[in-house]
Amino acid sequence: EPEVTQTPSHQVTQMGQEVILRCVPISNHLYFYWYRQILGQKVEFLVSFYNNEISEKSEIFDDQFSVERPDGSNFTLKIRSTKLEDSAMYFCASSEERYGYTFGSGTRLTVV
């Protein structure tokens, strides 16, 4: 069964540094998403991406965040100048149409 792959599984970074979280969506999927889950809290939507542009973003997704699909296969989330409160599990997801997401296994980001 096709999978969404996320790397790394765990990233530790110092406050103020930039991080890039990587995702390889399922190859024939057209819609891509990032979600995050702060420890002990619910899964929250960050951004959706379709046709090489952001289709929707949440209030969390401010100028500190950006997404890119640099080469037609990877889908990246960049967080500039990380803060302690950015520590969370970040999930990538993709879907072929507007239904039936497939989630990746997540990247645990720890900002120290």
Next chain:
Amino acid sequence: AQRVTQPEKLLSVFKGAPVELKCNYSYSGSPELFWYVQYSRQRLQLLLRHISRESIKGFTADLNKGETSFHLKKPFAQEEDSAMYYCAYKGNTGKLIFGQGTTLQVKP
């Protein structure tokens, strides 16, 4: 505001007992509702969606528009059902709105 509520953080039952994980939603427009399951340290997996009206691993969920509920049920819980369960609502824009999640613990 669109919101999904799972009132129970933890539900603990004995093996063989019936299970009901509650989910209520508030929405505008036509709802699409899902249940996702997350086994220990694994990815979120789609368990059910209301459109397909199927039964997966013995679980069912019925959309009740009058009560705005989408409770997840299983008549006989198994130990391997122990996991985190999330109810999610998808609105017109395609994003998922998740509930807080319920940890199901099935004791032997």
